[in-house]
Structures are given as C-alpha cells and as structure tokens.
Amino acid sequence: MTSTSSSLSSIEMSQLWGSYINDSALLCQLSHFSVHTDDEKIKALLLKCCELSKGHLKTLKELFDKEQFAVPYGFKVNEDCYLTSSRLYTDSFYLTYILHMSRIALQTYSLSLSYSSRADIFSYFSECINETGELLRTVTALLMERGEYVKPPEIPVPTTKGYVEGQHSLSGFIGKKRSLTVIEISQLFANFERNQLGMKVMTSFLQVSKDPEVKKLMNRGIEIATKHCDILENKLIENHLPAPISSDVGITESTEPTFSEKLMTFYTSSLIGLSVGYYGQALGVSPRRDLGINYDRLIHELLLFSEDAAQLMIKKEWLEQPPIAPDRDKLIHE
Structure with missing residues (x-):
C-alpha cells in the first residue's frame, strides 16, 4: 500500500480493526469448508477465499505494526476451528454462504472506502472491493450453473412513468x-x-x-x-x-x-x-x-x-x- 505520514482517523481505525476480526473469523470457517468438499470447482473457490483472507490479515498486521497499533487477537484456525472434525455442511451451503458473505463484504468495504482519507487505506479497501466483486461474480455463476441460484420475485417491466397520487400510498392497515x-x-x-x-x-x-x-x-x-x-x-x-x-x-x-x-x-x-x-x-x-x-x-x-x-x-x-x-x-x- 502507498505510504503516508498522516495519522489514522477514528473511522479508519474502526474499519481496519473490524476487518481484521471478521477476516480472522471467516478464515476459520473457510478452512474447515475447504477440507470437506470433493467438488473441484468448489474446493478451488474455497481455497481462493482462504488466500484472500490470509492476504488481508497479513496486510492489516503490517499496517498495525507500522502504526504501533495493537494487533487484535481475533480468531485462530488452530484455536477456533477443528479441521479434523466431520463435515458439517453441504456444498450448496458453502456456495450460498460465500454468496451472502460477499454481498455483505462489498457493502462494508464500500462504507470503509468512502470514509478513508489516507491513500494507503483507500487503496487497501479499493482492492478489497475489486477482489470481492470478482468473488461474487464467480460464486453467482457457479450457483446458476448448478441451478441453485435463488432469483428474486419478478414483476412486469413498467411501460409508463408518473408521480405518487393520494395518501393511500402510505396506508397499510385500513382501507385498500x-x-x-x-x-x-x-x-x-x-x-x-x-x-x-x-x-x-x-x-x-x-x-x-x-x-x-x-x-x-x-x-x-x-x-x-x-x-x-x-x-x-x-x-x-x-x-x-x-x-x-x-x-x-x-x-x-x-x-x-x-x-x-x-x-x-x-x-x-x-x-x-x-x-x-x-x-x-x-x-x-x-x-x-x-x-x-x-x-x-x-x-x-x-x-x-x-x-x-x-x-x-x-x-x-x-x-x-x-x-x-x-x-x-x-x-x-x-
């Protein structure tokens, strides 16, 4: 990341600290997932997710050390994940979980980016958004390929435009x-x-x-x-x-x-x-x-x-x- 001499803002501290905690927790889950699947595409995706989390943790630790910022304890694979235990989830669960975690991460990273004034912090969260966007695209395509992507309800495309008329548009208890x-x-x-x-x-x-x-x-x-x-x-x-x-x-x-x-x-x-x-x-x-x-x-x-x-x-x-x-x-x- 680009170096800078300015101090971290409270919001930047908040987002970096939270990112470290979340990535350390996610790595524990993903590590267990990755050793309990026989599907080559899904295993490759899970291992890719693990590498992304490891990379984030490494970058964040380096930044914390440079700032003399106490590194959060977070979670450890050797303490909070039992890799030799039996499989707990199906492949479909893995993909659905990654789909939702990617969506959540994109929103979180976008917020983090919007409040990052330091160039190196901005660059970090910008990279996270790019990585997560690609991950979301990949997992969505895989779910659709397997016929497991759940689509939202569909309604007809509007053919007219206009403005809201009448207070009934706010009602929900009485009347139509x-x-x-x-x-x-x-x-x-x-x-x-x-x-x-x-x-x-x-x-x-x-x-x-x-x-x-x-x-x-x-x-x-x-x-x-x-x-x-x-x-x-x-x-x-x-x-x-x-x-x-x-x-x-x-x-x-x-x-x-x-x-x-x-x-x-x-x-x-x-x-x-x-x-x-x-x-x-x-x-x-x-x-x-x-x-x-x-x-x-x-x-x-x-x-x-x-x-x-x-x-x-x-x-x-x-x-x-x-x-x-x-x-x-x-x-x-x-």
Whole structure:
C-alpha cells in the first residue's frame, strides 16, 4: 500500500480493526469448508477465499505494526476451528454462504472506502472491493450453473412513468393497500434470505455446541429467525408475489465440535447486528405503514436478543475490546 505520514482517523481505525476480526473469523470457517468438499470447482473457490483472507490479515498486521497499533487477537484456525472434525455442511451451503458473505463484504468495504482519507487505506479497501466483486461474480455463476441460484420475485417491466397520487400510498392497515414497490419487494426478499441463512447457521451451531448457555442462545436465535422469515414471507404472499424458494442449503448430521463456542457466539452476535442494520435500511425505504411497523418491531426484538448475546460474551470473556477514546474525566481527576 502507498505510504503516508498522516495519522489514522477514528473511522479508519474502526474499519481496519473490524476487518481484521471478521477476516480472522471467516478464515476459520473457510478452512474447515475447504477440507470437506470433493467438488473441484468448489474446493478451488474455497481455497481462493482462504488466500484472500490470509492476504488481508497479513496486510492489516503490517499496517498495525507500522502504526504501533495493537494487533487484535481475533480468531485462530488452530484455536477456533477443528479441521479434523466431520463435515458439517453441504456444498450448496458453502456456495450460498460465500454468496451472502460477499454481498455483505462489498457493502462494508464500500462504507470503509468512502470514509478513508489516507491513500494507503483507500487503496487497501479499493482492492478489497475489486477482489470481492470478482468473488461474487464467480460464486453467482457457479450457483446458476448448478441451478441453485435463488432469483428474486419478478414483476412486469413498467411501460409508463408518473408521480405518487393520494395518501393511500402510505396506508397499510385500513382501507385498500397499494401494491408493493420494487424497492419494498427487494427489501422483503433480501431480509428473508438473510434470515433463512442465519437460521441454518444457528441450527448448525446448536447441533455441534456443547455449552448449555451457547445452546440456549442458539435456540432463541432460531426461534426469532423463523418468526421473522414467516412475517417477511407472508408480506410477499399477501401481495400475490411468490414466496422465496430455498435452495438446497444443507447441514449434515455431524454433532462433533467444529468451531469454538467463542467463534459460534461471535457469528451469532454479528448476524444480529447485521440484521438490525438491514432492517433499519428497509424501514427507511418502505413508506407503506404496515411494513414500517413490522420492521420497527423486528428491530426491537433483535436489540433485546443482541444484549443477551453481548452479556454472554462478556461473561465468557469472549468480547474483544475495540479501540476506545480516552476517558478525559478520569484523566482529569487522577
């Protein structure tokens, strides 16, 4: 990366620190995936993903060392991933997981890039976007080739244009409801898909976890994700749109420990945080009142669940401290 003498901003610190944590966690999952597939194309893709994560971690560590920035502990393959355990997921799961992680990463990297003022940080996130875009293209093509890509609902192409007329376009409880816009459809569909994947992930974690408190958390997460899938799916069906059809995303019958309890709880907490953000985004672009009320309720439920997950991680000493601003009041009174 291009060198620079300016100091890191708080946002750059935040994005770099988070990137290191996420890549270290993802590498643990991808490493296990890569040793448990016989499909040559999928193995090649998984190994490529591993190399990308390793490259990111190496670059980030070098940058942290140069800045005298404490390298996050994150996750370690030899501590948080049990490569010799039995296979936990099917090939279809691997591809669907990479698809969603690529989509999430592209959004995260775009935000990181937009707030990067230093040339070397800008260059790093720009490269990450290019790599992830190519990865998304590859996994999408592979899913389509296998007939496993789940397409969003289709509606006729508009042949006219105009402006919204009447307040009924905002209604959703009383009187005639207007049809959903493509923006609202896309949010319902995308949030349904993410909840469905989250439900599968937590089910797999519940299956292999040996910690009663972690199992309790996963059980609750599955119940919430199932409920949210039903709500989102019903909104599509009510509007005479096809309900999303799940691809063959599968979990094996293995009950052997596959990932550390810490890693599984971290991923569950991360999924909660992502869902809150995506629901907030959906709330902002869904003017129909019934949709807004639904998203508001779902967010509130997730925030309560998020607090429980955070409390468990703190209790187990699994929640790593992000960079924090100096406590000026404490310093003044010392």
